Amino acid sequence: MERGRLMLRLAFRNLRRQARRSLLTAAAMVIGGGLLIFSVSLGDGTHEDWIESGVRMGSGHIAIQAPEYAVSRKIEDRLSTQSVAAAREGLRSPDIAESVLQVVPRLTTGGLASSPMGARPVEVVGVDPVAEAGFSTLDERVVEGRYLEPDDRLAAYVGAELAEGLELRIGSRMVLTAQDAEGEISGQLVRVVGIFGTGIPEIDQRIVHIPLQTAGTWLRAEGAVTTVAVLLDRSRAVKRTAHHLEDVLAAPIAAGDLAVLTWQEAMPELDAIVKVDDLGNYMFQGITFGIIALAIVNTILMSVLYRHREFGVLQALGFTPRQTGTLVMAEGVVLTVLSGLLGIGLGLFVTWFFWRDGLDISFTWQEDWTFSGVVLDPVIVPLFRAARVIQGLLFILFVGTLASLYPAYRATRIDVAEAMKFER
Amino acid sequence: MTETRSVTSSAETPTDRAAVRTDEVWKVFLQGPEEVQAVRGVTLVIERGEFVAMAGPSGSGKTTLLNLIGGLTRPTRGHVWVAGHDVAGMSARALAHMRLQQVGFVFQAYNLLPVLTAFENAELPLLMLGVEEGERRKRVHELFERTGLTGLEDRRPGKLSGGQQQRVAIIRAVASRPALVLADEPTANLDSATSASLLEMMEELNRETHTTFVFATHDPQVMERARRLIRLVDGQIDSDDS
Numbered sequence: 001m002e003r004g005r006l007m008l009r010l011a012f013r014n015l016r017r018q019a020r021r022s023l024l025t026a027a028a029m030v031i032g033g034g035l036l037i038f039s040v041s042l043g044d045g046t047h048e049d050w051i052e053s054g055v056r057m058g059s060g061h062i063a064i065q066a067p068e069y070a071v072s073r074k075i076e077d078r079l080s081t082q083s084v085a086a087a088r089e090g091l092r093s094p095d096i097a098e099s100v101l102q103v104v105p106r107l108t109t110g111g112l113a114s115s116p117m118g119a120r121p122v123e124v125v126g127v128d129p130v131a132e133a134g135f136s137t138l139d140e141r142v143v144e145g146r147y148l149e150p151d152d153r154l155a156a157y158v159g160a161e162l163a164e165g166l167e168l169r170i171g172s173r174m175v176l177t178a179q180d181a182e183g184e185i186s187g188q189l190v191r192v193v194g195i196f197g198t199g200i201p202e203i204d205q206r207i208v209h210i211p212l213q214t215a216g217t218w219l220r221a222e223g224a225v226t227t228v229a230v231l232l233d234r235s236r237a238v239k240r241t242a243h244h245l246e247d248v249l250a251a252p253i254a255a256g257d258l259a260v261l262t263w264q265e266a267m268p269e270l271d272a273i274v275k276v277d278d279l280g281n282y283m284f285q286g287i288t289f290g291i292i293a294l295a296i297v298n299t300i301l302m303s304v305l306y307r308h309r310e311f312g313v314l315q316a317l318g319f320t321p322r323q324t325g326t327l328v329m330a331e332g333v334v335l336t337v338l339s340g341l342l343g344i345g346l347g348l349f350v351t352w353f354f355w356r357d358g359l360d361i362s363f364t365w366q367e368d369w370t371f372s373g374v375v376l377d378p379v380i381v382p383l384f385r386a387a388r389v390i391q392g393l394l395f396i397l398f399v400g401t402l403a404s405l406y407p408a409y410r411a412t413r414i415d416v417a418e419a420m421k422f423e424r
Numbered sequence: 425m426t427e428t429r430s431v432t433s434s435a436e437t438p439t440d441r442a443a444v445r446t447d448e449v450w451k452v453f454l455q456g457p458e459e460v461q462a463v464r465g466v467t468l469v470i471e472r473g474e475f476v477a478m479a480g481p482s483g484s485g486k487t488t489l490l491n492l493i494g495g496l497t498r499p500t501r502g503h504v505w506v507a508g509h510d511v512a513g514m515s516a517r518a519l520a521h522m523r524l525q526q527v528g529f530v531f532q533a534y535n536l537l538p539v540l541t542a543f544e545n546a547e548l549p550l551l552m553l554g555v556e557e558g559e560r561r562k563r564v565h566e567l568f569e570r571t572g573l574t575g576l577e578d579r580r581p582g583k584l585s586g587g588q589q590q591r592v593a594i595i596r597a598v599a600s601r602p603a604l605v606l607a608d609e610p611t612a613n614l615d616s617a618t619s620a621s622l623l624e625m626m627e628e629l630n631r632e633t634h635t636t637f638v639f640a641t642h643d644p645q646v647m648e649r650a651r652r653l654i655r656l657v658d659g660q661i662d663s664d665d666s
Contacts, residue, residue: 006551013539313535316496317596318524318552320517417488417497420531420608 003323011330018303025299026339029396032292033343034350036285036392041351041382042359043281047274048383050376051235054270055263056137057203060104060229061238062245063266067259069226070266075109075181078224083258087228090248099237104131105225107215111178113158113208115166122162124176124208126215126225135231138196138209145170145194152211156190159204160197168192176208181221188218236385238262289399296403300332304407311411312419325408332407336400344392351382358382441508443604443636444470444493449502451488451659462488464659465502470652472603473634475627477641477650485659486640487608493638494527494606495519507603524552528597528635532609534589536581536596542588543568543577546595553600567595571625587618594622598629607639611646623649 015022055061064087069077079087084105091100107126112119129148133139139147143160156176158168168174172192180186190210198204216222232241245260252258264271304311311324319327362378451463463485470476478486491497492504495511504511507526514522523529528549536545543564550560568574571591581589590610597605607626611619623645630637639646647653655663 002551002554002557006548009544010537010539017539309535310537313531313537315520316494316523316529317549318520320520322517323520415497417491420491420496420535 007323007327007330008334010327011334014303014307014331015335018299018306021299021302022335025295026335026342028292028295029336029339029400030343030346032288033340033392033396034346035288035343036395037344037347037389038350038354038382039281039285040388040392041347041384042354042380043278044385044388045358045381045383047277048235049380050270050274051263053137053377054267055231055235056135057198057200058263059106059227059261059266060135061232061235061263062230062242063261063263064228064230064245064249064258065226065261067256070259070261073108073110075107075179075219075221075226076183078107078181078221078226079228079258081223083252084225084228086249086252087245087258090245091230093244093248096237096241096244099232099234099241100230101233102131102135102231104128104135104229104231105212106132106227106229107212107219107221107224108226109178109215109219111176113162113166114175114177115168115172117167118165120162120165121206122176122208123206124178124210124215126212126219127209128212132209135229138198138203138207141196141198143195143197145192147194147196148209148211152193153214154188154190155193155211155214157194157196157209158192159207160195161201161204162206162208163192163195165205168195170195176210176218178219180219181224184220186218186220188214190214235263238264285395289395293399293403296332296336296400297406299335300328300404300407301410303331304328304411308414308419311414312416315414315416316420321412321414324414325412328408328411329401329404332404333397333400336396336403340393340396340400343396344389347392348384348389351384354380354382355384441472442469442505443472443474443507444468444638445505446489446492447503447505449489449492449499449504451485451492451497452500461659463492463499466656466659466661468654468661468664470636470638472636473630474652475630475637475650476652476654477639477647478654478656479641479647480656480662482642483658484656486656488659489656490606490608490638490640493604494529495523524549524600526603528600528602528605530590530593530597530605530607530610532612534581534586534593534613536589536592538581541578541580542573542584542592545581546592546599549596549600555600563599564595567599571595586613587615587622590614590618590622591625594626594629598633598635601633602635604636604638607637607641609641609643610639611641611643616645619643619645 066077066079088103091103105128109124111122111124113122129150129152133147148155148157156174166174170192173189174192175187175189177185177187216224232238242260242262246253249258249260314324315321358379358381360379446466446468448465448467449463450465453460453462466489478489480486492499493506495514499512506522509522546564547560550563568577573588573591576584576588611622626637627649629635639650641647652666654661
């Protein structure tokens with residue numbers, strides 16, 4: 001214990017002894033640590049925004065579907081009424097209920113939309129207008145007309161590019177044709193009440209929302225749904241919620257009646273993009289800290305070479321080579337931890353500063369950016385996560401320890417008799 | 425300078441309780457392509473409580489012999505025993521422990537740690553030995569008082585005169601009550617009055633604690649006060665006068 005205190009005392013005082021060199025290295029670490037926390041928070045905020053946009057446009061953070069539906073996209077692979085009831089019951093479990101923001105039933109099928117101007121392949125989504133408005137952002141993307149209302153029956157809300165292709169206006173009629181639950185081709189006349197524009201071609205060209213009840217009647221699947229889409233308060237709750245649902249729905253899952261899909265499984269492209277972006281971020285951090293590590297190696301190694309004789313004296317007095325190395329390690333780790341903590345503090349301050357209004361990067365954009373069903377928001381709000389701070393601190397500690405290893409090794413290899421002759 | 429080593433046959437550990445014993449000890453360095461024989465087959469016994477000076481011209485091997493005895497360097501051939509321990513066969517860790525427990529060093533350049541105060545420098549070996557704080561403080565304060573350094577405990581070495589620094593170095597060497605103190609030119613950087621006072625202090629310690637003192641020196645004052653004078657020439661003992 002006292003030896004440990006001695007090592008720390010020596011480490012602090014030796015760092016203070018070379019104050020300018022220590023401060024310069026610490027400054028690099030402070031900036032690096034600040035950059036680490038801010039860029040990770042910014043990255044997390046960006047990803048959360050992408051995920052939020054993606055899941056709202058898609059099938060939620062978690063989608064409960066029949067196991068075959070994800071591949072077949074056919075109405076015959078719909079959820080039974082009992083499965084829907086079991087899913088809703090599971091989502092009301094006290095353990096996860098507070099994370100669940102919205103649950104929407106959807107009856108989705110592929111079909112054709114026809115007008116006197118022609119026909120287009122579409123994805124018809126039967127929705128509960130009120131629940132859907134609290135889930136999807138499509139209702140906010142109205143270009144003309146309005147979103148569906150609870151009393152609507154033969155109404156349709158269509159994408160701008162589909163409307164343009166079929167020359168649809170508000171009040172225009174179109175026929176939706178699809179295979180119904182009994183395998184028959186069935187048509188449904190609907191009237192356009194609203195046109196939306198997301199800027200995402202695959203959505204604006206293909207998506208048609210109609211009332212759930214209308215879809216059920218038309219497709220002879222009243223009361224049935226193909227997807228129960230679940231929106232959570234944050235993407236971090238997905239794993240825990242999905243695991244909990246898999247536990248409470250173990251029986252219907254085992255019977256092959258339903259499957260619980262996370263957004264990563266339902267939208268693998270978005271998941272891949274988030275991971276690639278994360279990887280890029282980590283590589284950038286790796287390079288930054290590689291450079292900082294070299295600065296630490298330089299500072300500590302210079303200190304070891306400068307104090308060659310001193311280490312010789314310590315060993316003559318009875319320090320083992322290992323204790324000498326530990327002393328050098330202590331200097332590197334103390335320098336790293338202190339400056340790393342300051343850096344993290346700086347990073348948290350900058351994160352907090354931009355957390356209020358976000359970082360607006362719209363000046364770098366020519367037009368809206370979209371990918372994989374996601375509309376990018378040019379205002380990035382950094383996301384604070386305590387786990388990231390701990391990860392950052394551990395990473396900094398790892399870098400400091402790694403950077404101190406070589407100088408420490410050099411200190412252990414000192415020839416004591418030679419060191420005593422050593423003149424600065 | 426590169427040192428050369430060769431395998432030697434193991435000698436039996438002496439059964440006597442001499443402070444230092446060397447048996448045909450050699451130290452050979454390679455200096456470029458040339459072999460330098462710094463110590464050539466030195467055999468000697470230093471009994472406990474002796475006050476010995478090793479003298480000789482520069483390059484005579486006295487510092488190397490002192491380093492061999494202190495385990496700071498290993499013999500190329502032969503054996504060195506300190507308090508019955510065969511120094512040549514010890515690991516670096518065991519050597520460090522042996523130095524910590526058995527040997528105190530005093531150097532020509534004092535070699536105090538500049539970041540520690542005089543008191544912290546003096547208590548360093550005690551702290552490494554795990555001596556509890558109260559006992560540590562008591563021993564160091566006593567030695568400070570005895571050497572006239574009371575009041576200077578909190579000064580860093582840079583704020584002490586050469587004589588004061590060497591006193592602190594002597595306290596550091598003897599505070600842990602080692603069996604052996606090795607002093608390499610301890611008076612070389614000091615004026616004659618300061619040297620005399622330091623030597624007197626070491627003589628007193630030698631008399632009172634029976635600590636063995638071995639000096640490597642050029643200083644006539646040290647040679648005069650030593651009760652045994654070993655003269656080295658070209659790495660060999662030229663004379664050994666008690």
